[in-house]
Amino acid sequence: MSDPVLIEKSDGVLVLTLNRPERKNALTLEMHRMLGGAIEAANDDRAIRAILIQANGDMFTAGQDVAEFLKINAGGTAGQSPGPPSAQPLGTPLLQALVNATKPLVAAVHGRAVGIGLTLLLHCDLVYVAEDALLSSPFVNLALLPEAASSLLLPARIGHVRAFQLFALGEAIDGRTAAAWGLANAALPAAEVQAKARAAAQALARQPPAAVAITKALMRDPAAISARMEAEIIHFDVQLKSPEAKEAFEAFLEKRPVDFTKF
DSSP states (O other): OOEEEEEEEEETTTEEOOOOOTTTTTHHHHHHHHHHHHHHHHHHHTTTTTTEEEESOOBOOBBBHHHHHHHHHOOOOOTSSSOOGGGGGTTHHHHHHHHHHOSEEEEEEEEEETTHHHHHGGGGGEEEEETTOOOEOOGGTTTTOTTTTTTHHHHHOOHHHHHIIIIOOOOOOOOOOOHHSOOOOOEEEEGGGGHHHHHHHHHHHHHHHHHHHHHHHHHHOOOHHHHHHHHHHHHHHHHHHHHHHHHHHHHHHHTTOOOOOOO
């Protein structure tokens, strides 16, 4: 079986490729750890000047693996590391790595980018999307809440009403809209996205590293982002184990309409 995340170093760029196309690149907790570990390790690797996140298959990611969510809802562990329950269900190593990243992050998005597939883009410094990509954050649809500090970062990026539309209604926007709203640098034909993103990452790798790192650091507030992320995780953990979420996960896996009228 192929690794669910492929890790490559080339020309000063660390390339992280989601490689679970048979499951639409739905993220497992193992993938959270692999991605988080690679991003954290890059902080101390002088040979790495930029990080590119991309995906194999027909989409960027379908979001978190709902089967793992359902297992946690039922009282299982879904393979999370030892520690406080509220600190584990979202694969905190990835989320915290996004906050702590000192190297510029570049994303190449095609197909669908669902849930964390959208919210991780808020931590990237350059984002390139396919014109026909569909970005969505249907957390409320699953009786869940925004994560990755997106309840802070998304309204700051695109405004309250647009962010609430994405969160509370779960509506998708296409790549052109994402670029127009400021979620991406550019929307391109799908066949050009990965090449453009890699070229951008390579261009960053040729820039003076200290100047790039300091510029990135000055543009972010890690303390505020971490505080919001922690607050989100506490609430997320409660909702993840709620009857509302159980109904949403079962309906999703059974491919039937969800029924929240009983709550």
